[in-house]
Amino acid sequence: MKRQIPMLITFFVGALIIVSEFIPHKPFGNLSTSLGGWFLIISGFAIILGQLSLFKVNIIKISRKAPNWPYFIIALVSFSIMVTCGILWGTQKQPGLIPISDKMLNFFGYKPFDYIFKYMFENLSATMFSLLAFFMASASYRAFRARNAESTLLLVAAVLVMLGRTTIGSTLTCWIPESLGFLHLPNIASFIMKYPNTAGQRAIMICAGFGVIGSSLRIILGIERSYLGGK
Amino acid sequence: MEILMHRIGIWIGVFLTFAIFSFLYKDNPFYKIAEQIFIGISAGYWFIYTIYNILIPNLFVPVTTDFAHNFILLIPAFLGILMLCRLIPSIDWVSRYALAVVVGTTAGLFFKRYLQSDVLNQLTATMLNPFASSNAAQIIGELILIIGTITGIVYFFFSKKHEGAFGTTARVGIYFLMVSFGAAFGYTVMARISLLIGRLNFLLGDWLGIIKP
Amino acid sequence: MKIFERFLHIDRRIIFVLIFIGVALPLIWTLGFNLEVTENVESVYNLMEELEPGTRILISFDYGPSTKPEIQPMAIALMEQAFTNRIRIIAIALWPMGVQMCNEAFEKVSAEYPNIEYGIDFINLGYKVGGMVTINHMAKDFRSTFPTDGGGNPIDEFPIMKGIKNFDKLGCVISLSAGDPGLKQWVMIAHDTFGKPVGGGTTAVQAPIMLAYVNEQQQLVGLLGGLKGAAEYELLVNKPGFATKGMDAQSVAHLIIIIFILIGNIGYFATRKKDTMKS
Numbered sequence: 011m012k013r014q015i016p017m018l019i020t021f022f023v024g025a026l027i028i029v030s031e032f033i034p035h036k037p038f039g040n041l042s043t044s045l046g047g048w049f050l051i052i053s054g055f056a057i058i059l060g061q062l063s064l065f066k067v068n069i070i071k072i073s074r075k076a077p078n079w080p081y082f083i084i085a086l087v088s089f090s091i092m093v094t095c096g097i098l099w100g101t102q103k104q105p106g107l108i109p110i111s112d113k114m115l116n117f118f119g120y121k122p123f124d125y126i127f128k129y130m131f132e133n134l135s136a137t138m139f140s141l142l143a144f145f146m147a148s149a150s151y152r153a154f155r156a157r158n159a160e161s162t163l164l165l166v167a168a169v170l171v172m173l174g175r176t177t178i179g180s181t182l183t184c185w186i187p188e189s190l191g192f193l194h195l196p197n198i199a200s201f202i203m204k205y206p207n208t209a210g211q212r213a214i215m216i217c218a219g220f221g222v223i224g225s226s227l228r229i230i231l232g233i234e235r236s237y238l239g240g241k
Numbered sequence: 242m243e244i245l246m247h248r249i250g251i252w253i254g255v256f257l258t259f260a261i262f263s264f265l266y267k268d269n270p271f272y273k274i275a276e277q278i279f280i281g282i283s284a285g286y287w288f289i290y291t292i293y294n295i296l297i298p299n300l301f302v303p304v305t306t307d308f309a310h311n312f313i314l315l316i317p318a319f320l321g322i323l324m325l326c327r328l329i330p331s332i333d334w335v336s337r338y339a340l341a342v343v344v345g346t347t348a349g350l351f352f353k354r355y356l357q358s359d360v361l362n363q364l365t366a367t368m369l370n371p372f373a374s375s376n377a378a379q380i381i382g383e384l385i386l387i388i389g390t391i392t393g394i395v396y397f398f399f400s401k402k403h404e405g406a407f408g409t410t411a412r413v414g415i416y417f418l419m420v421s422f423g424a425a426f427g428y429t430v431m432a433r434i435s436l437l438i439g440r441l442n443f444l445l446g447d448w449l450g451i452i453k454p
Numbered sequence: 455m456k457i458f459e460r461f462l463h464i465d466r467r468i469i470f471v472l473i474f475i476g477v478a479l480p481l482i483w484t485l486g487f488n489l490e491v492t493e494n495v496e497s498v499y500n501l502m503e504e505l506e507p508g509t510r511i512l513i514s515f516d517y518g519p520s521t522k523p524e525i526q527p528m529a530i531a532l533m534e535q536a537f538t539n540r541i542r543i544i545a546i547a548l549w550p551m552g553v554q555m556c557n558e559a560f561e562k563v564s565a566e567y568p569n570i571e572y573g574i575d576f577i578n579l580g581y582k583v584g585g586m587v588t589i590n591h592m593a594k595d596f597r598s599t600f601p602t603d604g605g606g607n608p609i610d611e612f613p614i615m616k617g618i619k620n621f622d623k624l625g626c627v628i629s630l631s632a633g634d635p636g637l638k639q640w641v642m643i644a645h646d647t648f649g650k651p652v653g654g655g656t657t658a659v660q661a662p663i664m665l666a667y668v669n670e671q672q673q674l675v676g677l678l679g680g681l682k683g684a685a686e687y688e689l690l691v692n693k694p695g696f697a698t699k700g701m702d703a704q705s706v707a708h709l710i711i712i713i714f715i716l717i718g719n720i721g722y723f724a725t726r727k728k729d730t731m732k733s
Contacts, residue, residue: 015341016341046594049342056339081274088281101289102557135551136522144474159416164423178705213393219355219356230345230352265470
């Protein structure tokens with residue numbers, strides 16, 4: 011019962027969606043459209059589950075005094091402050107429980123929720139990902155070796171694209187006459203992207219597409235049950 | 242006062258930026274604090290927007306304002322609550338019913354859409370007449386496209402051993418994939434550097450005022 | 455030979471510092487390298503230019519602050535073109551941070567277009583979860599997917615939303631995307647299922663993958679890829695901004711990375727030759 015009924019639901023829902031593609035009229039079309047709306051609501055609850063789960067995991071780590079446990083308190087405090095600000099005063103467009111006073115708005119310039127987002131979250135998020143620029147440079151230097159034909163091809167393609175897709179590539183070869191335009195770095199980079207790159211990506215896409223089709227069928231038919239988890 | 246809070250905000254941003262950048266030297270408490278603040282704020286932001294943009298307009302408002310026409314929404318609401326039961330270990334199995342609806346819908350839609358977009362349309366796009374154009378570069382390019390796609394697909398067929406003519410075809414496919422990965426690497430470098438440019442624009446422009454942001 | 459061995463052991467902090475300087479200096483002293491527009495970016499520009507004034511388009515903000523430097527300039531340039539040509543924008547977000555990104559872009563652009571009115575020329579409908587399933591639902595029943603705008607006001611109040619029940623009345627769909635859900639899902643539903651022209655802007659990481667959709671089937675009309683794509687679009691709309699300024703820094707950083715790759719390879723081949731001779 012704990013596994014059979016969910017598998018039946020998966021089969022029924024999946025089959026309904028597929029059948030509605032071929033029979034868009036009542037009742038399949040209407041049921042399929044309703045399912046889309048239900049999916050939105052259930053997914054909303056799934057996100058709430060994710061956030062509450064984060065809360066639960068951090069509390070467990072703090073209570074068990076796991077390594078670096080004081081830092082998890084910071085995560086919980088930040089989460090609580092953000093949620094409190096959002097619920098009390100709302101977001102930029104959305105009112106909260108308490109209407110924000112003109113005094114507070116003039117003080118911050120934004121609602122507290124938006125202030126935290128703009129000056130803290132945006133900077134943290136952007137910086138976290140910009141670290142990758144340094145690690146990418148360091149990793150390329152260390153790992154990129156033309157050891158064999160394949161890695162040489164990769165290296166040459168990478169260098170041509172890196173030069174051709176920037177303004178320096180255009181400047182380096184701007185002197186080339188139009189009759190030899192195919193040697194202009196931006197044109198070389200465009201050729202690589204349009205033809206061999208597209209060929210490779212298309213091959214990956216088609217094969218991955220077959221994989222997704224196979225996985226979807228396995229899930230609908232109940233052969234793949236890992237999403238149910240547990241016993 | 243707003244200007245003062247704006248300046249304070251910039252300084253908070255700068256402190257957090259350098260706290261993250263300090264990881265380049267080595268892991269340290271400032272980085273860990275900034276990381277945890279990031280996690281907390283991110284989760285809080287998503288929580289609030291889920292409530293305001295999804296649960297309130299798509300569930301609570303329709304059910305409370307026009308129950309007669311929207312009572313059916315109680316079903317996904319109930320399934321959503323079942324989903325939340327995942328937090329309680331003794332009854333976490335009830336969340337499977339909600340998960341089944343989500344997974345079934347996604348699987349059904351993915352089956353159709355990936356078949357059409359990623360398989361059929363891509364195969365159709367590869368079935369070109371490469372000699373239709375008078376441009377030599379285009380002819381060569383389209384031949385490369387056709388050969389590269391076919392040999393690339395052959396490479397991914399692992400049910401047969403890659404030897405003989407089949408192996409050679411797969412080998413050609415690998416070369417096309419390597420060019421593809423090289424191009425992807427070049428673009429990835431561009432992406433990462435762009436993010437660093439954004440940060441430096443903030444530090445040099447908004448903070449130090451050296452450049453006009 | 456020792457120098458070649460040293461080529462293999464450069465301290466990574468030197469690389470970090472050089473990358474930092476290589477990006478910072480061109481932001482302060484611009485080098486003014488040449489920028490050329492590519493075919494894919496021009497296709498998106500032409501798609502927008504060919505729309506009649508008053509046409510409504512859908513722009514999906516599927517990115518966050520982590521990819522803001524690459525995609526926000528695209529959003530701003532697209533909005534500028536739309537408002538100049540009196541094209542009306544219906545903005546949505548499939549990423550939660552996309553809502554704020556849209557608001558920031560609109561605030562910046564609307565300052566230059568005082569005649570643009572919220573609810574008539576532009577609307578931000580907010581965030582919805584669900585990716586492809588939600589896009590599919592939107593295409594069949596737009597009004598039940600977005601019963602209100604991002605501020606909780608019923609969409610019936612807004613003239614821009616009049617008659618929008620699905621994708622039929624939209625001129626095109628533009629997705630500014632940093633990952634999943636994003637442009638791929640819009641191509642699959644908006645174009646491949648419902649036949650709407652789709653254009654897109656993505657991060658440079660995604661661009662090589664999405665280029666496969668720019669084909670004879672016109673699954674994607676065109677593609678803006680990364681900061682370069684944004685800079686090209688700024689050039690086309692004749693409003694140079696952050697992306698154009700950043701291209702010099704991009705070029706210098708790429709050159710530094712290429713030089714280090716070459717140094718690494720020179721060291722590798724020189725020491726490998728030495729090892730071969732020894733053995």
